[in-house]
Amino acid sequence: MDNTDVVIVSAVRTPFGRFDGVLKEIPSIDLGVMVVKEALRRIQLDPSEVDELYYGTCIPAEYAPYLNVPARQITLLAGFPADSVSMTLDRACCSSMTALRLGFRAIRSGEASVAIACGAENMGNTCHLVEAGNGRWGKRLGHIQMVDILFELGYGKKGFNPVALDAGEVALEFKIDRAEQDNWGLRSQERWATAYEEGKFKVGEEIMAIQIPQRKGDPIVFDRDEPPRKTTLEKLGKLRTIYGSPTVTAGNAPGMNAGGSAIVIMSRKKADKLGLQPLATVETMAWDAAEPKYMATLPAKSINKALSNTQKCIEDLDLIEINEAFAAVTLVSLKALAEMDAEKYSALQEITNINGGAIAIGHPVGASGARVTMTLMYELMRRGGGCGAAAICGGLGQGESIILQV
Numbered sequence: 001m002d003n004t005d006v007v008i009v010s011a012v013r014t015p016f017g018r019f020d021g022v023l024k025e026i027p028s029i030d031l032g033v034m035v036v037k038e039a040l041r042r043i044q045l046d047p048s049e050v051d052e053l054y055y056g057t058c059i060p061a062e063y064a065p066y067l068n069v070p071a072r073q074i075t076l077l078a079g080f081p082a083d084s085v086s087m088t089l090d091r092a093c094c095s096s097m098t099a100l101r102l103g104f105r106a107i108r109s110g111e112a113s114v115a116i117a118c119g120a121e122n123m124g125n126t127c128h129l130v131e132a133g134n135g136r137w138g139k140r141l142g143h144i145q146m147v148d149i150l151f152e153l154g155y156g157k158k159g160f161n162p163v164a165l166d167a168g169e170v171a172l173e174f175k176i177d178r179a180e181q182d183n184w185g186l187r188s189q190e191r192w193a194t195a196y197e198e199g200k201f202k203v204g205e206e207i208m209a210i211q212i213p214q215r216k217g218d219p220i221v222f223d224r225d226e227p228p229r230k231t232t233l234e235k236l237g238k239l240r241t242i243y244g245s246p247t248v249t250a251g252n253a254p255g256m257n258a259g260g261s262a263i264v265i266m267s268r269k270k271a272d273k274l275g276l277q278p279l280a281t282v283e284t285m286a287w288d289a290a291e292p293k294y295m296a297t298l299p300a301k302s303i304n305k306a307l308s309n310t311q312k313c314i315e316d317l318d319l320i321e322i323n324e325a326f327a328a329v330t331l332v333s334l335k336a337l338a339e340m341d342a343e344k345y346s347a348l349q350e351i352t353n354i355n356g357g358a359i360a361i362g363h364p365v366g367a368s369g370a371r372v373t374m375t376l377m378y379e380l381m382r383r384g385g386g387c388g389a390a391a392i393c394g395g396l397g398q399g400e401s402i403i404l405q406v
């Protein structure tokens, strides 16, 4: 422990919503405001103490009606002073972990002593688009076509594959077949259900309750993740694969979800000065990239990079969280971390996503990097401490990771 340590002092998220669920019309900016206010409220921290807010998001078609700079809008709407500094960033699904890394760097470099990393997304609130060549510059005659950028969730217009296709093909290269991915999908649902029964994922730790105004009557109090579902291997085996993927289905993938998450970090020195109890120490963070097709390997590549920063090895980790962008991603990355050794692969599975992952909880893309970080942290806290790694992949072959000590 030393004064230059970067520590987490508050971490919270909304419950995650289904694509067509109760959050479906709440702008991601509003979800961002809710989590930022709650993260500060929990530690009674005045917004004027925050040097920088970094905000990760990756579906700009969702916040397009409100123009841009959602980070700036969030700080103003959350009651920060007008001279507060903020930045919006897009590193696909890595975005809110990247936001945390930028805060970590700023504090480590001495440029800041308090930062907030936030991420929010509401995929169900995404607009259909009319491209300028079709709409604004119009057609003299003919139908105007609308585009749904969520369809095939990929970067097809610039010639890249749907991510589900790449992930499925790479899983097969790693000898991880559809049955193994379905098993992991089922495990995610079952682990979440057990954890919830045990009192985890309830309001107070990572989850906050939110009020959703209704056109008529009282607001709905939304206080539990909506995406988890009961299923069986038999049902999972019958699902069709999506977007040309050889293995990925709605059952071994997350849905398209809504939610926000926020983490407050500061130097240990500042936490001491404010009398705040650190929840965890951020040992290091790492990021990486590779060929877009190999997106599924990026959590492993980023964890290895982070471990080498700290002179630690994989055996030093008590717990791992790897975002289930698909079951294929978590399994490919675990196999890569195990260097293809069957015994090591199985041992790593035992300590990974032990309370379920995004397949059950949901994956509101920009919010997930901060979500896996806090899920890891709260589980380490429940166990009385330990060291863990969280990692996430992002579209077009990006990755991000963090190593935490509790």
Ligand SMILES: CC(C)(COP(=O)(O)OP(=O)(O)OC[C@H]1O[C@@H](n2cnc3c(N)ncnc32)[C@H](O)[C@@H]1OP(=O)(O)O)[C@@H](O)C(=O)NCCC(=O)NCCS
Residues within 6 Å of the ligand: 019, 093, 153, 163, 164, 229, 230, 231, 232, 235, 236, 239, 242, 249, 250, 251, 253, 254, 255, 256, 325, 326, 363, 365, 394, 395
């Ligand atoms: C997979 C996807 C296309 C499904 O979208 P959807 O059709 O709106 O999803 P639904 O929840 O209606 O599920 C589709 C079907 O699968 C079934 N299903 C989904 N999960 C299931 C499960 N765990 N067990 C059994 N059946 C399941 C649904 O009941 C539904 O069946 P129906 O068609 O008979 O009603 C969409 O969620 C998606 O694109 N997910 C991936 C998101 C992604 O790529 N994120 C980024 C990663 S980098």
